[in-house]
Amino acid sequence: xxxxxxxxxxxxxxxxxxxxxxxxxxxxxxxxxxxxxxxxxxxxxxxxxxxxxxxxxxxxxxxxxxxxxxxxxxxxxxxxxxxxxxxxxxxxxxxxxxxxxxxxxxxxxxxxxxxxxxxxxxxxxxxxxxxxxxxxxxxxxxxxxxxxxxxxxxxx
Numbered sequence: 001x002x003x004x005x006x007x008x009x010x011x012x013x014x015x016x017x018x019x020x021x022x023x024x025x026x027x028x029x030x031x032x033x034x035x036x037x038x039x040x041x042x043x044x045x046x047x048x049x050x051x052x053x054x055x056x057x058x059x060x061x062x063x064x065x066x067x068x069x070x071x072x073x074x075x076x077x078x079x080x081x082x083x084x085x086x087x088x089x090x091x092x093x094x095x096x097x098x099x100x101x102x103x104x105x106x107x108x109x110x111x112x113x114x115x116x117x118x119x120x121x122x123x124x125x126x127x128x129x130x131x132x133x134x135x136x137x138x139x140x141x142x143x144x145x146x147x148x149x150x151x152x153x154x155x156x
Contacts, residue, residue, distance in 0.1 A: 109133070
């Protein structure tokens with residue numbers, strides 16, 4: 001188990017890296033705290049204490065992370081308390097939800113392309129955007145198969 005100081009350094013480094021990539025700061029730190037936690041499971045009170053924030057701010061960050069599929073909420077048995085969980089393969093699971101994230105974007109792009117003609121100035125840009133998202137989703141499906149093989153190869 002990582003010591004408190006090592007855990008805190010990881011949370012700040014990883015949280016900073018995720019924030020630099022565009023994720024809000026508190027959800028970034030919360031995800032990092034769950035990643036380094038011994039079993040990847042924490043209550044709102046534990047998260048608030050670990051991050052030095054209010055329970056109200058934990059609620060908003062949890063809502064965001066749960067909404068994008070980076071963590072999930074479980075009910076503690078025999079209790080009314082929620083436990084927030086990061087799965088061992090959270091990165092994979094989040095990335096594989098890309099179709100849910102990109103589907104509304106692709107629908108908007110397709111609708112615009114139906115209403116435009118190839119002569120319209122934005123048509124090429126919108127078509128490239130749609131084709132790129134289609135390409136990414138196709139590649140993710142192939143990558144998922146390769147990842148499953150890699151995990152097996154690693155014995156994880």
